[in-house]
Every structure is written in structure tokens, then in C-alpha cells.
Amino acid sequence: MKGRPRTGLAALAPFLWLGVFFLFPFLLVAKLSLSDTALAMPPYAPRVDWSAGWAGVRAFFAALDFETYARLTRDSLYIASYLSSLMFAAVATGILLVIGYPIAYGMSRFAASTRQALLMAVILPFWTSFLIRVYAWIAVLKPEGLLNTFLSQFGLPELNLLNTDTAVYIGLVYAYLPFMVLPLYAVLEKQDQSLLEAAADLGCTRTQAFWRVTFPLSLPGVGAGALLCFIPMVGEFVIPDLLGGSGTLMLGKTIWTEFFANRDWPAASAVAIAMLATLVIPIVLYQRQQTKMIEAGR
Amino acid sequence: MKRGPSAFNIASVVAGLAFLHLPIVLLVVYSFNASRLVTVWGGFSTKWYGALLRDDQLLAAIWVTLRVGLISASLATVLGTLAAVALVRSGRFKGRLLFSGMIYAPLVMPEVILGLSLLLLFVAFGLPRGFWTVTVSHATVTLCYVTVVVQARLISFDKALEEAARDLGCTPLKAFFAVTLPNIAPAVAAAWMLAFTLSLDDLVIASFTSGPGATTLPMRIYSQVRLGVSPEINAVSTLLVGLVATGVIAAYLFQNRRRGRDA
Amino acid sequence: MSTSRRPRLNIGAVRSSFAPWADPSLEPLVRFEGVTKRFGNETAVNDVSLSIYESEFFALLGPSGCGKTTLMRLLAGFETPDAGRITLAGEDLAGRSPHQRPVNMMFQSYALFPHLSVEQNIAFGLKQQGTPKGQIADRVTEMLALVRLEGLARRKPHQLSGGQRQRVALARAIAPNPKMLLLDEPLAALDKKLREETQFELIALQQRLGMTFLIVTHDQEEAMVTADRIAVMREGHIVQIGRPAEVYETPNSRYVADFIGDVNLFEGAVTAADGKRVTLATPDCPVGFEALEDDRLAVGSTAWLGVRPEKIQLHLDPPKEGPNRMAGKVADYGYLGDWTTYVVELESGRTVRAARANASRLVARPIACDDLCWLTFAPDAAVVLTR
Structure with a gap:
């Protein structure tokens, strides 16, 4: 095929682009995590002294060390925020699965024309600004907010949810629900109805058919949805920042604070690298699963 | 025997959709509230929309955001479509795994990491941060979404059509533009829209990669939100939600009509 | 029983x-x-x-x-x-x-559970009946032998050929002994x-x-x-x-008659019916049709004669006297190996299909298109249809 090398050429442009703007920057983050803070602009040292030539490069590498990482492990704040990030993401993923599955399953049971409209309704918030959707919850959750107005009308006690971990969970579940529902819906909707008939024919009640056929066959969707939510949630910034309290520890927030407030760029980088190291396995899993699904669709 | 939805099915879907939409609906409703107190209904008013027009900083931010969105989405659409073609059409090539990894990783990668790494890149090259650094950063991230959307369409596209064009004398390039591109055009358009919306929406990456004079709308909203809920933000949010919803619903209806015609 | x-x-x-x-x-x-x-x-x-x-x-x-x-x-x-x-x-x-x-059903699409292996598919209905584990294993082995899939017990449906899948579907439906x-x-x-x-x-x-x-x-x-x-x-x-x-x-x-097998349907008017035989007048056959029929059909009513192609004889020489004789010319023929099907155009203009077994390898006088020929069939070869 003569066409091969040409499409290969076409691939080169985005490949180079991603190499420069996605892959290479990670090396910079890794490098920076080995540097020290400095009162300079940019606020880190060492920097390569190109005028000194080879000696400058050598001096640069000699000055790199793991001091920043050592500093992170000594400070219990970082470890706590690392663990609590994983905790938030894992619990929220679990809640999302429990809430998202019935929604996706319910959608898949409607007639085809209705399904299109329902899908649209689920996707619509996803197109709406993330920031605005999180902001909308502030108005609901704040002490004199809509939730409490509603509760007081029924004589129920007020809830102070804003700036608590509960608010963060609500925000995470709310913001990521479409990401959980969509992959689940995709596998459930495709499911061959004759499999359910076969299960019924072989003696399954509806509930048994669900657990023996529908659910196991939807596991790829469960995996995709869980990964699609879990990974970005670990590094979530906007939700803990706007809905969480001062005690809410999450890595995204930590990086942001180190970077913007403390101007400790090496620490921010080291936290980012630690987070990335944790997420590498789920990210690879996600990539493999996506590739597999695409191969299957071929 | 396609079983219809049970009561439980209907209840879960209705509850789910209510959960997803209610906060936005409340936000929109309270943007028309005459009272400054967000939770007390003080009558219908459009005065906060009027206030928006007099807020020069906000208008400037909107203008920046639109330009960033238009340019970065277009850039991402071109690059992302190329990447999709490469992934679908060229089978195995050297570095394919790395390439597909670079496509899928940004989809799930925490934005904080993406923003930080891009910022360090610009700092390392001594590039002044501003309009162009945000644009390039958005193009990089949204490119991957474009690829995924276009790829899905390309896979279902019958390759025989392209081969027929080749058979009738087209070069591969000509065949792509004459046959493949017109057929995947709806997906490419959808991908552009997605890229544009994502750019419009982004706070974290823009905060890292932007500089003075290039404050985007989400950055502006964020700095105000930190100070508390205000009806002006509700108003600008409503406009944004309305704009996007109109676009998405229009695209949906358009697609539905096409499908109806094809069937 | x-x-x-x-x-x-x-x-x-x-x-x-x-x-x-x-x-x-x-x-x-x-x-x-x-x-x-x-x-x-x-x-x-x-x-x-x-x-x-x-x-x-x-x-x-x-x-x-x-x-x-x-x-x-x-x-x-x-x-x-x-x-x-x-x-x-x-x-x-x-x-x-x-x-x-x-009752158990074997689905047209087979509806094999893609997440289960061959043996798990076959065991599905048995498990559902609450059959003890050991018995399930025995029954699955028995079923695998029955459909000759012994070596493939652990394969997944997508690793099987079409014929193998068909046999798994069959075994799965039979296993619960419906x-x-x-x-x-x-x-x-x-x-x-x-x-x-x-x-x-x-x-x-x-x-x-x-x-x-x-x-x-x-x-x-x-x-x-x-x-x-x-x-x-x-x-x-x-x-x-x-x-x-x-x-x-x-x-x-x-x-x-038409749905099962090939048939030539001739329309005619009943001229006589004595409870054993029926004669019909039709433009397709100037000498008239005669067929066996117990019913006494009303004279003048419309009836159809169905004659299967293999029950029509094709002659190159004019046959002797008798009913059910039609002259025509060969319009087309198809050689099928075991049989040759001839399409003969009658003088009335309609075409009739006649099949001839190729009993010997060499034929003295091969039949070609446009050859004049005669078609006959025995009265007991035709079936009289009234609807």
C-alpha cells in the first residue's frame, strides 16, 4: 500500500504537537521536582547556565536532588492530603456507581426514540460549564441557602453543608455523574435482548437474569466509568476549593496552593509527580480498555 | 421482547435527571431575582443582565475567552482529526502505543497536572504568558477529545468508499478530501463544538498558563465566586448555559432530522 | 407411552x-x-x-x-x-x-452468553434448576460428547466457528432436559x-x-x-x-403447492368429474387434461392442476394418443449435474418447467434451445387444486 507512508506523515503533526506540549512538559515537571526553591523569578534553582557550556549542564545536574520529596514525606500535611484525595475519589466513585448504574440501566430500557432524548438530557449538563455547575451548588448548600430554606419550610433542622467534606462528595458526584452514566449506558444499550430471553428460557427470573447476564456483561462499562471518574477526581481542584472547608485536603488544592500562594514550585511539581505515579496504573488501564473497545468496534 | 421500563427504571431516570438539572435550573431562576440576596425571591428583574453590560472587565474576559475558544478549537480540530485518521487508518506503526497513550491520557489526567506542566514549558522557553499560551494549551488538551470523537465515526465509516475513490483515480489525499471528509463532517463539527465548549469552560489550565491581560471568563467568575454568591454571576452563568444549551439542542435536532431523512 | x-x-x-x-x-x-x-x-x-x-x-x-x-x-x-x-x-x-x-429454545442468533465459556453456557440452565455441582459437571460432559465439542469446553463463544456455536446453543438448550x-x-x-x-x-x-x-x-x-x-x-x-x-x-x-418445491400450475375449466377422474379444458393443452380426483367437482368450475417438474416427461418425438399432451419448444435449460431443468414454451405462450434426471453420462440426442418437443404426464402425477 502506497497510502501508508502518507497517512504516517499526517500522523506526524499531532504527534509532534503532543510530544512538545504534552510529553516534554512532564520531563520539566520531573526535573523541577528535583530542584530547590529560590527567591528568584522563576522561583527555583538550579537553572542551566548555558553560557558556561558543558560545565554549566554538569553543574545543573549535580545540583538536582530528592530534597523536595524528602521534605514532602516529613510534612504530614502532604501525606494526609495524598491519602484523603484517594479516599475522596474512591468513595465518590463507589457512590457514583451505585447512583449511576440504575440511571443508565433505566435509560437503556426505554424505547429507542425516548432513549435519544434521555441521552441528550444527561449529556447537556456535561456541556455546561463545570465551574458554573459547582457554583450552582454553593447557592443551594450555603447556610442561608436554598436547601435550608426548603428544609425550614417543613420545620426540619437546618444543615450546614457548605465547606464540609459532605459538600465535596455532593459536588464530586454531581459533576462526574454524566461520566459514569455514559459508559454504562453505552454497554447496556448495546446488550443483545436475545441473551435475556435465553436466560429466561433457561430458568432465570428477571432479577437472576440481571445478575447472571446483564451485570457481568456490563463490567467493561463499569470499569470505564469508574476509571473515567476516579482518575480526574484524585486531582480535582475546583470542587474542594469552592465547596470544601479549610480542612478538606486534596492534592489538586495542595498543588494549587503551593504554586500560587506559597510560590513553592518544586513542591508543587513533586506533589504532581507523586500523584501521577499513583495514577499511572489506572491511566494505562483506561487507555488499554479504550483501545480494546475500539478494536472490538472495528 | 424488549421489556419496557419498570416503575423503578422510570423513577431512577427521573431522579437522576432531576439531580443533574435542578441546580442549574435554580441558578437560572435566581438570575432573574430582583433581590441581591440570592436565596430570597424579590420579584422578577433583568437588572443583573444590564449590570453585566456595564462591567468592562467582564466583557473583556468574555472577548478573550471567545477568541481563545475559536482559535484553539480550530487548531485542535485539524490536529485531532489528523491523529484520528492516523490511528484508524494506518494500523500498526512505530510508536503507536505511545501515540494512543498521549491521546487518552489527557482525557483523564487531572487538570492541575496538565496546567502545571504546560506552565513549566512556557517558563523554560522564556515565553511570556498570555493569550497565546492559553490558546496553545487549550488546543493541546482538546485535541485529544477531537481525536476520540472523530475516531469513533471513522471506525464505522466504510473504508470501501475510500477505496472506490482510489479505484476511480483519486490520490489518497484527494480521496480523503473528496469522500472521507464529507462523510465524517458531522463528527468533525461535533468535535469542534466539544473543543470550543471545553475551552470556554476551562478554569484550571487557563489559570496556570495565562498571564496579565489575558483573563478568561472562568478565571473572572472564579475570582468573584470566591467572594461569594452574587446575582451578576448567576446572570452571566445563565447566558453561558443558554448559549451552550441552544447550540447542543440545535445540533441534536439537526442530527435527528438528518437521521430521519436517511432512514 | x-x-x-x-x-x-x-x-x-x-x-x-x-x-x-x-x-x-x-x-x-x-x-x-x-x-x-x-x-x-x-x-x-x-x-x-x-x-x-x-x-x-x-x-x-x-x-x-x-x-x-x-x-x-x-x-x-x-x-x-x-x-x-x-x-x-x-x-x-x-x-x-x-x-x-x-421448554427450552435454541435461538436463531444462538444468544450464547459472551462472558461465559462453552461449559458455563451449557451449565447455565442446570445451575438455574439448582442441580448439584457434581451432576452439573456430568451432564455438561455428556452434552459436550453429544454435540462432539469435548475439546472446546473452556473456549469462549467468540473463539468458535459458526457450526461450533450452533452446537453449543443446541447443547445448552438440551442440557436442562426440557x-x-x-x-x-x-x-x-x-x-x-x-x-x-x-x-x-x-x-x-x-x-x-x-x-x-x-x-x-x-x-x-x-x-x-x-x-x-x-x-x-x-x-x-x-x-x-x-x-x-x-x-x-x-x-x-x-x-x-407453490411454496413447497417447484410446481407448474395449469388453470382450466372442469368438463367432467365422476368421483375418480377429472377432465379439464385449457388453452395450454388442446387435448385436455385428465387427473385423478375423488371429489365430484362441478362441471364448468375453475380448477388448477399442479404438476411437479420431475413428473413431466419431455419427448423429442410426438407421443401417441392420450390426454395431458402438450407441444412446445425448448426456451431454456439449466444443467444442474444430477438433473437438467428445461423451460418449455407451449403454443399457448406459457412456459412449463420439466426436469429430467441425467441417468447416463452420454445422451444420444442432446436437447438444445428451440428444439421442438412434447410434454406429457400421467393422470396420477397431477394434483387437482380448487383454491
Whole structure:
């Protein structure tokens, strides 16, 4: 095929682009995590002294060390925020699965024309600004907010949810629900109805058919949805920042604070690298699963 | 025997959709509230929309955001479509795994990491941060979404059509533009829209990669939100939600009509 | 009941002794009584009554959309009848959902569970019945041997060929030992050669198990080869029920004659009918038709004569006196190896198909297009149809 090398050429442009703007920057983050803070602009040292030539490069590498990482492990704040990030993401993923599955399953049971409209309704918030959707919850959750107005009308006690971990969970579940529902819906909707008939024919009640056929066959969707939510949630910034309290520890927030407030760029980088190291396995899993699904669709 | 939805099915879907939409609906409703107190209904008013027009900083931010969105989405659409073609059409090539990894990783990668790494890149090259650094950063991230959307369409596209064009004398390039591109055009358009919306929406990456004079709308909203809920933000949010919803619903209806015609 | 293990090695001869439907003292296994099923405005099954007996191999035959699959799905419980009732072993099935019915179905798409291996698929129904683990394993082994898939127990469905999948589907449906096996177009997805082999395997299997089989098919050959009795369906109705030879040789309507096998249909007016023979006048045959017919048809009424191509003789020399003689010229012919089919254009302008067995390799006078020829058939070769 003569066409091969040409499409290969076409691939080169985005490949180079991603190499420069996605892959290479990670090396910079890794490098920076080995540097020290400095009162300079940019606020880190060492920097390569190109005028000194080879000696400058050598001096640069000699000055790199793991001091920043050592500093992170000594400070219990970082470890706590690392663990609590994983905790938030894992619990929220679990809640999302429990809430998202019935929604996706319910959608898949409607007639085809209705399904299109329902899908649209689920996707619509996803197109709406993330920031605005999180902001909308502030108005609901704040002490004199809509939730409490509603509760007081029924004589129920007020809830102070804003700036608590509960608010963060609500925000995470709310913001990521479409990401959980969509992959689940995709596998459930495709499911061959004759499999359910076969299960019924072989003696399954509806509930048994669900657990023996529908659910196991939807596991790829469960995996995709869980990964699609879990990974970005670990590094979530906007939700803990706007809905969480001062005690809410999450890595995204930590990086942001180190970077913007403390101007400790090496620490921010080291936290980012630690987070990335944790997420590498789920990210690879996600990539493999996506590739597999695409191969299957071929 | 396609079983219809049970009561439980209907209840879960209705509850789910209510959960997803209610906060936005409340936000929109309270943007028309005459009272400054967000939770007390003080009558219908459009005065906060009027206030928006007099807020020069906000208008400037909107203008920046639109330009960033238009340019970065277009850039991402071109690059992302190329990447999709490469992934679908060229089978195995050297570095394919790395390439597909670079496509899928940004989809799930925490934005904080993406923003930080891009910022360090610009700092390392001594590039002044501003309009162009945000644009390039958005193009990089949204490119991957474009690829995924276009790829899905390309896979279902019958390759025989392209081969027929080749058979009738087209070069591969000509065949792509004459046959493949017109057929995947709806997906490419959808991908552009997605890229544009994502750019419009982004706070974290823009905060890292932007500089003075290039404050985007989400950055502006964020700095105000930190100070508390205000009806002006509700108003600008409503406009944004309305704009996007109109676009998405229009695209949906358009697609539905096409499908109806094809069937 | 003595019918459960009948020997049927000599299919032609011994098979004909199996006729439970002719014995009024026997209770049928399945009884459809005035069953009707509508989908919206369409009536898929219209007032169907039908009995199927224990150990019978019964075929529902008809073109797509005739209601045969719906009829089967009504029995399996996937559809509910709008009127009428269905009984199985004397028990009304109304209100029993598919999982409570002791019948199993082999789906046209096979509907193998993609997440389960071959053995897990076969064990599915047994597990559902609560069969003890050890017994399940034994039964699965037995089933694998039955369908000759011993080495493939741990494969997943996508690792199997079409024919292997078909056998897994069969084993899965048989494993729970249902009162009756329903086969929905079981061979439709196989290629011709494999289909023919599998037909005979199905017969042998049904013999060995003594199980009642109900097969739905649009392929008349499949129905003819496999079934004890065939019900020919059209637009929701059953048009004729009978043994394969009955529906082929004595179809009760032009529809059945035409649907099963090839047939030449001649329209004519009855000129005489004495309760044994009928003569017809027709422009296609100036000397008139004569056929055997017990009914005394009214003189002057319209009737049709159905004659199968293989029952028409083709002559190059004019035959002697007698009825059923037609002159024409060869318009076309198709050499099929074992047979040659000739299309002969009569003087009346219509065409007739005649088949000739290629009994010897060399033919003294080969027949070519435009050759003049004569067609004849015996009075007992034709069937008289009035509708």
C-alpha cells in the first residue's frame, strides 16, 4: 500500500504537537521536582547556565536532588492530603456507581426514540460549564441557602453543608455523574435482548437474569466509568476549593496552593509527580480498555 | 421482547435527571431575582443582565475567552482529526502505543497536572504568558477529545468508499478530501463544538498558563465566586448555559432530522 | 407411552409407522387452541389450533413474516396470546413466564452468553434448576460428547466457528432436559454443505433423545428432511398440516403447492368429474387434461392442476394418443449435474418447467434451445387444486 507512508506523515503533526506540549512538559515537571526553591523569578534553582557550556549542564545536574520529596514525606500535611484525595475519589466513585448504574440501566430500557432524548438530557449538563455547575451548588448548600430554606419550610433542622467534606462528595458526584452514566449506558444499550430471553428460557427470573447476564456483561462499562471518574477526581481542584472547608485536603488544592500562594514550585511539581505515579496504573488501564473497545468496534 | 421500563427504571431516570438539572435550573431562576440576596425571591428583574453590560472587565474576559475558544478549537480540530485518521487508518506503526497513550491520557489526567506542566514549558522557553499560551494549551488538551470523537465515526465509516475513490483515480489525499471528509463532517463539527465548549469552560489550565491581560471568563467568575454568591454571576452563568444549551439542542435536532431523512 | 424410543433407522419405511396424531386415544404434548396474537394493527398469529405429540419432530414452515416465529415464542412465553390458550402436557401455560416453562429454545442468533465459556453456557440452565455441582459437571460432559465439542469446553463463544456455536446453543438448550426443544431457524446461519449435514445430525439427535422438537424454518427442504409433520403457515394462519410427503404430493392449495418445491400450475375449466377422474379444458393443452380426483367437482368450475417438474416427461418425438399432451419448444435449460431443468414454451405462450434426471453420462440426442418437443404426464402425477 502506497497510502501508508502518507497517512504516517499526517500522523506526524499531532504527534509532534503532543510530544512538545504534552510529553516534554512532564520531563520539566520531573526535573523541577528535583530542584530547590529560590527567591528568584522563576522561583527555583538550579537553572542551566548555558553560557558556561558543558560545565554549566554538569553543574545543573549535580545540583538536582530528592530534597523536595524528602521534605514532602516529613510534612504530614502532604501525606494526609495524598491519602484523603484517594479516599475522596474512591468513595465518590463507589457512590457514583451505585447512583449511576440504575440511571443508565433505566435509560437503556426505554424505547429507542425516548432513549435519544434521555441521552441528550444527561449529556447537556456535561456541556455546561463545570465551574458554573459547582457554583450552582454553593447557592443551594450555603447556610442561608436554598436547601435550608426548603428544609425550614417543613420545620426540619437546618444543615450546614457548605465547606464540609459532605459538600465535596455532593459536588464530586454531581459533576462526574454524566461520566459514569455514559459508559454504562453505552454497554447496556448495546446488550443483545436475545441473551435475556435465553436466560429466561433457561430458568432465570428477571432479577437472576440481571445478575447472571446483564451485570457481568456490563463490567467493561463499569470499569470505564469508574476509571473515567476516579482518575480526574484524585486531582480535582475546583470542587474542594469552592465547596470544601479549610480542612478538606486534596492534592489538586495542595498543588494549587503551593504554586500560587506559597510560590513553592518544586513542591508543587513533586506533589504532581507523586500523584501521577499513583495514577499511572489506572491511566494505562483506561487507555488499554479504550483501545480494546475500539478494536472490538472495528 | 424488549421489556419496557419498570416503575423503578422510570423513577431512577427521573431522579437522576432531576439531580443533574435542578441546580442549574435554580441558578437560572435566581438570575432573574430582583433581590441581591440570592436565596430570597424579590420579584422578577433583568437588572443583573444590564449590570453585566456595564462591567468592562467582564466583557473583556468574555472577548478573550471567545477568541481563545475559536482559535484553539480550530487548531485542535485539524490536529485531532489528523491523529484520528492516523490511528484508524494506518494500523500498526512505530510508536503507536505511545501515540494512543498521549491521546487518552489527557482525557483523564487531572487538570492541575496538565496546567502545571504546560506552565513549566512556557517558563523554560522564556515565553511570556498570555493569550497565546492559553490558546496553545487549550488546543493541546482538546485535541485529544477531537481525536476520540472523530475516531469513533471513522471506525464505522466504510473504508470501501475510500477505496472506490482510489479505484476511480483519486490520490489518497484527494480521496480523503473528496469522500472521507464529507462523510465524517458531522463528527468533525461535533468535535469542534466539544473543543470550543471545553475551552470556554476551562478554569484550571487557563489559570496556570495565562498571564496579565489575558483573563478568561472562568478565571473572572472564579475570582468573584470566591467572594461569594452574587446575582451578576448567576446572570452571566445563565447566558453561558443558554448559549451552550441552544447550540447542543440545535445540533441534536439537526442530527435527528438528518437521521430521519436517511432512514 | 410406547412412542418414546422408536427405531427410525430406515427413515422412509419405519418413519411412516410413527403417527401418534392418527391415534385418537393419545393426548398431545402441546395444544394450541384458537391462539391469536396481534402486534398493533397486525395480526401475527390468527386463530391457530395445533397439536404436537410427544417425541414428534414438528416443523413450522412459511415465508418470513408468516407468524411462525411468533407462534414459537408464544409457546416459550416471550409473547402472551391475545386470545386462545396453550397447554403443555395438559397444563395451561397462561401466566407462566418463560423461566417457569419446561421448554427450552435454541435461538436463531444462538444468544450464547459472551462472558461465559462453552461449559458455563451449557451449565447455565442446570445451575438455574439448582442441580448439584457434581451432576452439573456430568451432564455438561455428556452434552459436550453429544454435540462432539469435548475439546472446546473452556473456549469462549467468540473463539468458535459458526457450526461450533450452533452446537453449543443446541447443547445448552438440551442440557436442562426440557419437555420440548424449540429451534428457531437453527441452521439459517450455516453454509449449505454444513446445513445439510446438520439436518441429519438433528434427526439422529432427536431419535436418540426421544425429545419433542419444534423447528421453525423458512427452508422447505430443511422441514422436509427433518420433520415428522410440517405445518405450512401463511399470514398468521396454518394452511396445511401433514407429513412431508403429504404436503409435497397432495398439497391442499396452490399456495402450498407453490411454496413447497417447484410446481407448474395449469388453470382450466372442469368438463367432467365422476368421483375418480377429472377432465379439464385449457388453452395450454388442446387435448385436455385428465387427473385423478375423488371429489365430484362441478362441471364448468375453475380448477388448477399442479404438476411437479420431475413428473413431466419431455419427448423429442410426438407421443401417441392420450390426454395431458402438450407441444412446445425448448426456451431454456439449466444443467444442474444430477438433473437438467428445461423451460418449455407451449403454443399457448406459457412456459412449463420439466426436469429430467441425467441417468447416463452420454445422451444420444442432446436437447438444445428451440428444439421442438412434447410434454406429457400421467393422470396420477397431477394434483387437482380448487383454491
